[in-house]
Amino acid sequence: LVAVLSLAACGAGADSTENSTGNPYGLIKPGQLRVASLGDAKPYTFTDANGGFTGFDVELFRDVAKRMGITDVVFTGQDFSAILPAVANGQFDAGVAAIGITDARRKTVDFSTGYLAGYLTVMTKKDSGIASADGLAGKRLGVVQGTLQEAYAVKNFPKAGLVRFPDNNAAVSALNRGSVDAHFLDYEAAKSYIAQFSLVSAADIPSFDAPAGFAIEKDNPALRAALDKALIEAMEDGTWKRLYEKWFPGSPMPEQYLPGGDHTGTP
Numbered sequence: 547l548v549a550v551l552s553l554a555a556c557g558a559g560a561d562s563t564e565n566s567t568g569n570p571y572g573l574i575k576p577g578q579l580r581v582a583s584l585g586d587a588k589p590y591t592f593t594d595a596n597g598g599f600t601g602f603d604v605e606l607f608r609d610v611a612k613r614m615g616i617t618d619v620v621f622t623g624q625d626f627s628a629i630l631p632a633v634a635n636g637q638f639d640a641g642v643a644a645i646g647i648t649d650a651r652r653k654t655v656d657f658s659t660g661y662l663a664g665y666l667t668v669m670t671k672k673d674s675g676i677a678s679a680d681g682l683a684g685k686r687l688g689v690v691q692g693t694l695q696e697a698y699a700v701k702n703f704p705k706a707g708l709v710r711f712p713d714n715n716a717a718v719s720a721l722n723r724g725s726v727d728a729h730f731l732d733y734e735a736a737k738s739y740i741a742q743f744s745l746v747s748a749a750d751i752p753s754f755d756a757p758a759g760f761a762i763e764k765d766n767p768a769l770r771a772a773l774d775k776a777l778i779e780a781m782e783d784g785t786w787k788r789l790y791e792k793w794f795p796g797s798p799m800p801e802q803y804l805p806g807g808d809h810t811g812t813p
């Protein structure tokens with residue numbers, strides 16, 4: 547009986563010790579960060595020629611993880627609409643994909659502090675006749691399911707025919723083959739597709755009230771505080787600026803994420 551009791555005690559002791567030191571951020575696998583991301587949102591998050599994930603958001607997250615003492619970071623591509631549910635149900639430790647922080651999204655997940663504020667872009671073909679958002683009336687507009695662009699278009703482009711896609715690749719190939727007249731996506735991703743397929747931008751709409759943040763499960767204050775501390779360090783020591791200039795050369799740089807900036811980022 548004593549042997550059994552002492553084994554049980556040791557077991558309980560081991561569990562509590564592990565939680566207090568082995569897995570302070572409540573990760574699925576201690577010491578590893580499992581991240582849901584996108585493969586086709588270049589240059590935010592995308593898979594390169596070797597199938598590895600890279601881009602501004604990916605490199606910033608890896609830097610932040612390293613500051614937290616974690617170098618084992620595994621990225622998995624998902625449809626955008628699958629990312630937040632998968633983070634909320636504990637399938638991933640974080641969602642990293644230029645995900646705008648909104649109160650609606652905060653109902654199912656928490657977010658780090660914001661790290662990127664930019665524009666939503668209506669992208670179209672040169673000869674489409676769509677020269678502004680007003681030109682979308684009666685046209686077919688592609689959106690990726692679950693994005694801010696979808697919500698914005700439902701509210702502000704009632705005369706456009708929305709066509710919902712699982713990801714940018716599907717929407718852009720539909721645009722190139724003429725199944726939709728325009729696609730509504732993030733500014734830097736649009737810039738990349740515009741260069742690749744000689745498309746044009748018809749409208750750039752500010753989305754500063756919903757800066758991108760790292761999505762994590764609700765009620766994990768230790769992980770959230772660690773991400774925020776590391777993000778602010780990266781902003782303060784110029785890492786954020788270096789990555790921004792690497793991935794978004796020539797784009798206007800939001801002041802709040804620079805050394806000495808107020809790093810507010812969250813609405």
Ligand SMILES: NC(=O)CC[C@H](NC[C@@]1(O)OC[C@@H](O)[C@@H](O)[C@@H]1O)C(=O)O
Binds near residue numbers: 663664753
């Ligand atoms: N990767 C995606 O397709 C995400 C699309 C969309 N991104 C919006 C956003 O977070 O993109 C980065 C910055 O420009 C933010 O200001 C913007 O709200 C969203 O959160 O729904």
